Amino acid sequence: MAYPTDRKYTKEHEWIQVNGNSASVGITDYAQQSLGDIVFVETPKVGAEITAGKTFGTVESVKAVSDLFAPASGTVTEVNGELATAPEKVNSDPHGAWMIRITLNNPGEIDGLLSAADYEKFVAEEAGH
């Protein structure tokens, strides 16, 4: 799967798509493949503050529990409720299945994240281990 160029990526395998002052956050195709069948997504409630580089939730597959790391700091404005009943959407459409939307505290933080091309290189190396 190609990584969309309309967003940025973290080394912890989250993506963030910025739209003005707000942004959507999800996990990458590589992440969903490594996790396997996703059965549970736990996100903070609307209004919660998240901090760049810190965990903001959990995603669980049948086999594994994995932390979600915030690509940027901000306030949660929306949670994708569909994932509560259909977490498998993260497997079938990882780059469409956003988990939370936030307003960014500092849009400049995004510049430090990986581009699609850099992320693709990063996961190729990681998969090679």
Added chain:
Amino acid sequence: MTIRKTALNAVHRQMGAKMVEFNGWEMPVEYPAAIGCGIINEHMAVRTGVGIFDVSHMGDIRLAGPQALAAVQHISMNDASKLAVGQAQYSALLYPEGTFVDDVIVHRLAENEYLLVINAGTREKDFSWVRDNTRQFDCAVENLSDDFTQIAIQGPKAVNLLQKLTDADLSAVKFYWVTRGKVCGLQNILIGRTGYTAEDGFEIYIPSDEATSTRVWNEILAAGREFGVVPCGLGARNTLRLEGCLALYGHEISDTINVWEAKLDRFCKMEKSEFVGRVALEKSKAAGVKRLLVGLEMTERGIARDGYKVLSTDGREIGYVTSGSPAPFLKKNIALAYVPVEFAPVGTQVKVEIRGLGAGAVVVPTPFYKRPKKT
């Protein structure tokens, strides 16, 4: 430690399996979604159709000689004298303390010949233990672990699949019996109607060279296409055995857990002749069992995982989860856990601590899943 590989390692990789280290072995945990796999699909295939597993990491110990039965009786808790030739039984090897060296399947292959199938992670320990504890008997002990590629064919359609590849009459083989026959052109292959999925199925023991192993694996997949066969990894093997409440060494049973706590009483024949662990078990029964293995079902959102704490409803730590997972067939979040006896009755409300918060769970009857009886 070097990581060991089964003869089918390259086949798993070619199929795109996700490989993980398990007890010193590199094994497939699941096969890719692109070929219809993934833990949930693999699990469902075994419950409703058929799936195949490479279980060559399991070990095999042969005991043969005039006193083979006496030796097996001495080292295992079930009553092997009840076995007819061709019959198998679930049993366990115990320490003098009544705790577990390992659980095993004992097969009686001939008048004076037994095969113990043991766990991967305990192969060397088990073999030394069996050898050391059977020295007084006129009986040869051989480690055959590296001689076999062991393939498990599991599910309600397993019998239909395997029958296409063998001249042995599988309908005549009852559950927990073995036979021998030609399989994929190989003569005299051991076929057991056994498994670790709580489903009907077979385990076959073929020569462990890579060419033979690969050929047989591929022939099974080809023959099973009409039944929707899928390759299955350790992930599905774990969720399948958990739904069926089959113990996993290092989780439900270990060297610190005894037979009564693990509720394996029906496989432990105290009335048979003396065996290692018996005296301690008698004492422990007289003293009263303090904790028991129970089945839990989550009643609140959250998945219990191995090692999570079990709490009373008022938040006191009372026990721990030995295995926990979403159950793909039952579509519930289930767990096995050790709790004090007073919390063991079915219907008892407890909590499981998940990321610092207590999520509700209830003690339920086990096994969680029982396969439908054939009519």
